[in-house]
Amino acid sequence: MSSRTLTIVLFVLFVLITLAITIWASRQTKTAADFYAGGRSFSGFSNGMAIGGDYMSAASFLGIAGIIALNGYDGFLYSIGFLVAWLVALLLVAELLRNSGKYTMADVLAFRMRQTPVRVAASISTIVVSIFYLLAQMVGAGALVALLLGIKPGAHFLGMDADTAKIATIIFIGILMIVYVTVGGMKGTTYVQIVKAFLLMVGAAVMTLLVLAAFKFNLSDLLGDAATKSGKGTAFLEPGLRYGKEVAGDAAQTFYNKMDLLSLGIALVLGTAGLPHILIRFYTVPNSKAARKSVLWAIGIIGTFYLMTLALGFGAAALVGSEAITAQDKGGNTAAPQLAQVLGEKFLGGANGGAAMLAIIAAVAFATILAVVAGLTLASSSSLAHDIYASVIRKGQVSEGGEVRVARISAFAIGAVAIVLAIYAQSLNVAFLVALAFAVAASGNLPAILYSLFWKRFTTAGATAAIYGGLITAVVLVFFSPVVSGSPTAMFPTSDWQWFPLSNPGIISIPVGFLCGWLGTVLSREPADPQKYAELEVRSLTGVGAH
Amino acid sequence: MSTDAPDRYERVAESPEFSGLRRSLRRFVFPMTIAFFSWYALYVILSAYARDFMGTILFGNINVALIFGLLQFVTTFLIAWLYARYADRNLDPVAEDLNARIQSGEFDADEQPKEVAV
Numbered sequence: 001m002s003s004r005t006l007t008i009v010l011f012v013l014f015v016l017i018t019l020a021i022t023i024w025a026s027r028q029t030k031t032a033a034d035f036y037a038g039g040r041s042f043s044g045f046s047n048g049m050a051i052g053g054d055y056m057s058a059a060s061f062l063g064i065a066g067i068i069a070l071n072g073y074d075g076f077l078y079s080i081g082f083l084v085a086w087l088v089a090l091l092l093v094a095e096l097l098r099n100s101g102k103y104t105m106a107d108v109l110a111f112r113m114r115q116t117p118v119r120v121a122a123s124i125s126t127i128v129v130s131i132f133y134l135l136a137q138m139v140g141a142g143a144l145v146a147l148l149l150g151i152k153p154g155a156h157f158l159g160m161d162a163d164t165a166k167i168a169t170i171i172f173i174g175i176l177m178i179v180y181v182t183v184g185g186m187k188g189t190t191y192v193q194i195v196k197a198f199l200l201m202v203g204a205a206v207m208t209l210l211v212l213a214a215f216k217f218n219l220s221d222l223l224g225d226a227a228t229k230s231g232k233g234t235a236f237l238e239p240g241l242r243y244g245k246e247v248a249g250d251a252a253q254t255f256y257n258k259m260d261l262l263s264l265g266i267a268l269v270l271g272t273a274g275l276p277h278i279l280i281r282f283y284t285v286p287n288s289k290a291a292r293k294s295v296l297w298a299i300g301i302i303g304t305f306y307l308m309t310l311a312l313g314f315g316a317a318a319l320v321g322s323e324a325i326t327a328q329d330k331g332g333n334t335a336a337p338q339l340a341q342v343l344g345e346k347f348l349g350g351a352n353g354g355a356a357m358l359a360i361i362a363a364v365a366f367a368t369i370l371a372v373v374a375g376l377t378l379a380s381s382s383s384l385a386h387d388i389y390a391s392v393i394r395k396g397q398v399s400e401g402g403e404v405r406v407a408r409i410s411a412f413a414i415g416a417v418a419i420v421l422a423i424y425a426q427s428l429n430v431a432f433l434v435a436l437a438f439a440v441a442a443s444g445n446l447p448a449i450l451y452s453l454f455w456k457r458f459t460t461a462g463a464t465a466a467i468y469g470g471l472i473t474a475v476v477l478v479f480f481s482p483v484v485s486g487s488p489t490a491m492f493p494t495s496d497w498q499w500f501p502l503s504n505p506g507i508i509s510i511p512v513g514f515l516c517g518w519l520g521t522v523l524s525r526e527p528a529d530p531q532k533y534a535e536l537e538v539r540s541l542t543g544v545g546a547h
Numbered sequence: 548m549s550t551d552a553p554d555r556y557e558r559v560a561e562s563p564e565f566s567g568l569r570r571s572l573r574r575f576v577f578p579m580t581i582a583f584f585s586w587y588a589l590y591v592i593l594s595a596y597a598r599d600f601m602g603t604i605l606f607g608n609i610n611v612a613l614i615f616g617l618l619q620f621v622t623t624f625l626i627a628w629l630y631a632r633y634a635d636r637n638l639d640p641v642a643e644d645l646n647a648r649i650q651s652g653e654f655d656a657d658e659q660p661k662e663v664a665v
């Protein structure tokens with residue numbers, strides 16, 4: 001059996017198992033709390049795994065390993081930012097959100113505010129962040145399938161050339177995610193994420209052990225070999241090959257590059273606790289103590305995973321080599337599967353072992369993408385149904401069944417829109433889309449959440465100002481950044497309307513989000529309602545009246 | 548528990564027990580947030596501006612940048628563990644006690660703890 005066939009068999013197996021779980025979960029899904037929050041019945045550990053499954057996207061697994069394999073140390077910066085970010089969620093957000101909210105991020109933001117303006121703002125922001133993230137995953141899936149299944153330009157697979165195969169993959173993944181969400185709701189989605197997290201952790205752990213074994217468990221030798229093989233020497237093991245580059249003779253560009261690095265670092269660490277699909281995971285556990293436990297487990301799982309990406313990335317640099325990696329994919333996204341093949345050949349009996357390892361890791365990568373897109377679709381459809389339909393349009397006058405029906409229809413609609421957008425967005429850079437999602441989450445959502453939970457005087461005007469201010473600033477700055485135009489690697493390389501020098505807007509847009517929230521509050525004509533703040537504070541800290 | 552006691556929450560919020568709980572929470576999470584954020588920012592700033600320092604070899608091929616990065620993992624795990632321990636000891640018992648007392652109607656307006664109305 002060829003590696004390609006084995007990949008497909010394994011992936012189909014994963015799909016069948018998860019579909020069976022989804023159908024089983026649908027039988028247990030009766031109430032709105034079941035659909036939106038998995039019946040709030042998951043344990044801290046299960047939810048911690050699911051958070052890992054939701055968070056460790058293909059961008060983490062394939063992207064970070066690839067960046068480390070090609071640029072060395074700089075890829076590690078991502079791992080660190082993505083992990084440290086969980087302390088914001090643990091210390092400031094998870095438990096208080098669990099106690100005071102019901103199904104969506106907007107539940108907490110609108111708690112003591114006028115419902116309509118805040119829910120609309122929070123829902124727009126939820127959908128924008130989720131769609132950017134969703135596109136990143138789906139475009140990535142399309143790009144990967146050709147590589148992982150070995151469909152070269154000009155070659156055919158089941159009668160499809162590479163471009164058709166990409167589109168077919170995007171549609172296939174899109175349909176599956178719609179099925180998971182509409183049929184299984186939060187319960188089904190959570191199980192898909194748990195299974196995926198388990199597979200990803202096992203796959204990464206086996207590869208890490210084999211990499212370390214190849215160097216007789218001597219980390220220093222591994223790093224040394226990686227540095228030599230990269231052709232960049234010790235610079236490969238230091239920051240600066242990709243981010244914050246020093247351009248000789250161009251002080252301004254050097255300054256911008258360094259600011260860009262700081263900007264990326266801030267957005268990574270502050271974005272996580274504002275990602276709607278992560279926030280709604282805290283509603284799947286019975287109480288705030290379980291929410292805390294789930295973040296603790298998530299930190300352990302995600303931290304271990306990112307430590308392993310270090311071994312995978314440097315392992316790929318040392319054992320596969322940058323030439324072989326860039327020959328497959330310029331972005332380095334195939335470094336991890338290629339490493340799997342080399343390790344299989346080395347340890348599991350030649351070519352067959354290599355093909356088997358490649359197939360397994362490629363199948364894990366597809367499973368990874370599938371679980372993440374399902375979580376994102378659920379977050380945006382929950383917000384559409386619960387915030388816009390039930391709260392704003394029907395003013396709460398709607399039956400549970402009616403609301404869940406709308407949530408299912410929303411999931412279908414969002415999935416369909418995402419499929420179409422992803423087909424047209426195929427040329428977009430995946431890392432850019434993820435970075436944008438994090439920047440918007442950190443600039444719009446996080447200020448609104450923190451002010452809501454901790455600032456007595458915060459008002460409706462402040463909340464909408466923070467969300468729209470942060471969201472619009474981040475999107476506008478990116479639109480005028482070198483990522484979109486005015487550089488050879490831009491989305492529109494031949495046009496030039498660029499004036500903002502950084503690729504990552506965070507260093508400007510995050511302070512702007514906080515500033516807008518403050519200004520909106522101090523300038524607002526209606527004062528905050530102290531009674532509602534007392535209620536929010538008491539409920540969020542003691543768990544009284546928690547759903 | 549009666550649900551139509553809007554001023555109940557204000558009474559709780561003003562009670563010394565709740566003020567204590569709020570203070571205990573903020574006393575831990577605010578300084579800790581500032582601490583881990585500064586520590587992380589220091590790491591990112593050194594990565595941008597102190598390349599020579601970060602490139603200093605400590606032993607073999609292990610340099611300061613790698614150790615600094617790994618230390619970020621260590622501190623993240625450590626802070627998570629410290630918070631879990633702190634919350635277990637100093638927050639949960641108070642929160643649970645207050646929760647029970649609020650539900651029993653202790654903070655409801657001018658009345659003695661009463662039977663739960665339908």
